[in-house]
Amino acid sequence: MVSDADALKQLRWQEQVADKRKRQQAAIPKEWLIPPVPEGQTNVADVPRSCGLLTDRELEITEVSDVTVLLQKLAAGEWSALEVTTAFSKRAVIAHQLVNCLTEIFIDKALERAAELDAYLKKHGKPMGPLHGLPISLKDQFKVKGLETTMGYAAWIGKYAEEDSVLVKLLLQAGAVLYVRTNVPQTLMWGETHNNVFGRTLNPYNLRLTPGGSSGGEGALIALHGSILGVGTDIGGSIRIPAHFCGVYGFRPSSHRMPSYGVVNSLDGQESVATAFGPLSSSLSGVTTFIRSILAQEPWRYCPSAIPKPWSQDDYSLKAHGEGTRLCFGIMWDEGTVKPHPPVLRALEVTKKALEAAGHSVIEWKSLRHSEYIDVTRSFWLADGSADYNSCLTTGEPLIHSMEPDADPNVIPDFRIPRKPLSAYEIWQLNKERRELRKHLLDRWQATASSTGTGRPIDALICPPAPYAAVPHGQKRSSIYTLIWNTVDYPALIMPVTKVDPKIDVKPVRESFWSAEDEHVHGMYDPEIYKDMPVGIQLVGPTLQEEVVLGVGKVVDTVLSSSGHK
């Protein structure tokens, strides 16, 4: 029995959502609307190029992948901030029409800002900061003064921010232009992107597949070159899964390296495994430029939990890592319970061969105790017995229990059944468990020094970002491969390496399985479903060694490029 009050409430949130979507639609200039893609076309990656809306110049601008190149042209005044912002805004809006990746669209503000930056450059003869004129997209958690921050909750419609998030403030200080925010899943705690306010985001390489999540709007937008650099958040893989699924670079720094203050979040206040804030970009230079530019603004002067650790050029140039020559990598083929699909293993194999051919070495790293990592981290996430989610669902908006398009909303799958709330004392005990796991890993990492041949521990660890490339909507399983690095707070970089090729990546015959989950994931593989989907690798280093991971990343990226794998 639905009471009248409930029915009214139900109506009201749906009306609010309808109004919100109408306002979102109104933010799109009419002349930037494109016709729908033909029924049955699943790959829309080329539509921004082929739809005819972008001028040649706009195409030239938006198809730059290397952020450094774009920044140089902006700083030199070769391209104005206004034309760059216009180009990316148009392309972002095109992308949105294809894959539903945006939440807030605020192009007017962006163009105004871009004009100010152009005037600044003209007047002062120098750029405003290291990100002068660069359009940057933001996941729907970063508050921008005067804009709503809904984070996919109906109850948050109409919550206008009175202040910028610290990270937003620093981006503006560095000269960036903000123009769009991007879609997320309800509660953020999914590896896909769908909510009751903005709906579902699709993968541009195959609309039937998910772009991943929770920073799925960013992944899809950047893959379509509607943004060259975006900011996401990651508590279990939320930057890295979309980066891997959409074929872009994504970096999860350590939790407190980037400023977190003033960002809206799910499970806010849960600090045992804390959210990390980091970039997604079409180039590694975008990732590195972002981290360096933020650190140059001394975020610890604005955010109380940002660690005052300036950018270290010595670390980035791998001074203590043989200057980047003859590195030794660990390689973890799997985490022991779920074997990755053939294209994922091939991406690792390709990387290993390319590194060895370039004079580096690669040693095996065996996954140990990873199931304990998962147990501890899930216990933290679920410690409130859903109190946080419930506090955000005050409008009658239902909690989404599945990312499957046709899921019965009343069926709660096992893994989403709320747990009994934990006590503070139980959290203390879990913190101790996590500490032991971190110590165990650190000791193992340090102990590799005896087998690398360099006198040092491994310089970085290479591992899969997930057991598969982008999966059909609703099919994303647990995020083991990314989550493990959140548990120990290790920085982790996703780099695109290859695409699924059904000719090479044939389905193997397997007669025995490591676990029920392993069997299920094996069953999901059909080369034709995943055809042409991007596949990346994950590169990991110890806590707060962001510069080392990025420096080693550059070595790997260069090696892969020069061996023809980019």
Place this chain on the structure above:
Amino acid sequence: MVSDADALKQLRWQEQVADKRKRQQAAIPKEWLIPPVPEGQTNVADVPRSCGLLTDRELEITEVSDVTVLLQKLAAGEWSALEVTTAFSKRAVIAHQLVNCLTEIFIDKALERAAELDAYLKKHGKPMGPLHGLPISLKDQFKVKGLETTMGYAAWIGKYAEEDSVLVKLLLQAGAVLYVRTNVPQTLMWGETHNNVFGRTLNPYNLRLTPGGSSGGEGALIALHGSILGVGTDIGGSIRIPAHFCGVYGFRPSSHRMPSYGVVNSLDGQESVATAFGPLSSSLSGVTTFIRSILAQEPWRYCPSAIPKPWSQDDYSLKAHGEGTRLCFGIMWDEGTVKPHPPVLRALEVTKKALEAAGHSVIEWKSLRHSEYIDVTRSFWLADGSADYNSCLTTGEPLIHSMEPDADPNVIPDFRIPRKPLSAYEIWQLNKERRELRKHLLDRWQATASSTGTGRPIDALICPPAPYAAVPHGQKRSSIYTLIWNTVDYPALIMPVTKVDPKIDVKPVRESFWSAEDEHVHGMYDPEIYKDMPVGIQLVGPTLQEEVVLGVGKVVDTVLSSSGHK
């Protein structure tokens, strides 16, 4: 009614304590026993010098205050590690007989180690590390392989450590000699030092007063020159209160700057306001040498929560703070609810005048929202409803409810009544509150840039370490003045400045009070009780800026010395 089982249990823990004390006594060489001090003598500070047990050479060695001087003589082989260790061991044992400051006494091991170090120096012609031959005392939380770690709990008697704490490992790696561990209060959560295993530690300047706590054994030992450098822990003032009460230097670094792994603790796993690990010393050089030596060992390679932030000589030399000239200090005379006693205010006044005379400036800092700091932090500490304490009191040993010598053990004072346990979700909400308080403080700190005249925010903040000097046993009240810096995780240094002088520090007439606590604390003041007790100041800087606080501390120390206040 006491059941037979309970009576037996009761007997058993008391027998274990008696046995433990017997073993402790047996660890003291008989020839190092001294006669008891005459009845009625309250100041024993001179006894080590006057008792005749120490040779002139041993007096010369142990009365060096400056750790750098001692290290130079050790490194040069001018004094052998063996004679230095012998001298400090003898003096520590004398101190223990006077003020009951030790727990584990392991002089045999220490002398063996010292001999090895001497042999090393002879063989290699260079010291083993930056702390070569330096005897270092440890609070009773730092595990040393093969020794018991009781931390004042009867139930922990017989718990022999299988491994060194990481900090112990690094001290040994740096060449230190370990020889004694020092006393703590039961549960650690007191500003005094008394437990059922080792009993009460006394203040060497007045046995009727407390040395403070929880690192009270360290404070008393160092005041008597039974140690030149010791290691304590601080979650609400536990390094700083004893430093202030005993007239030594004490430094609470930020929580994760020093390695914490492998240390036994109270409320273990409570990470919202995390324990900090730091030194107490008879000199500022001792404090600085400790921090620098530990960081030089790269603690993050051994401890998973140690932040990989190397020692910054630029920060220590105040490169970004005008190279230490024309600094601007904030001064906080009180925290707004409890006015400090006259000698504490005089220590601030003396410091202010000396700094101004040396060309620095001092501006007022008003305490804001400090009662919220206290509320949040106490809520974290008490979140388990005493589950942690209870898990350590399995022998029938009673929980101590008061530090008063004659307290009725059955009366539980209001502030020690266990609270209702909190849920994980409630902890999340408290974490958010703490974040807002930290942001509020950071913004205020940064905003001082407009009034310092240096173009920078204040270079450090000067404030009282407590509203009083050392108080009679059982009279230590809440630790507001130290605890506030734990809440926000700011590094804080205690520096001795003066002593209570009843002629100058007369009791003021006050007609109105800021709070009931203010009135109570005012009522505690009688210049004759506090006569000759040391009084320090507290110097505070932003999170993880240890080098800056130590660098500014050096400026203050030099100014105070050259103006005759040391």
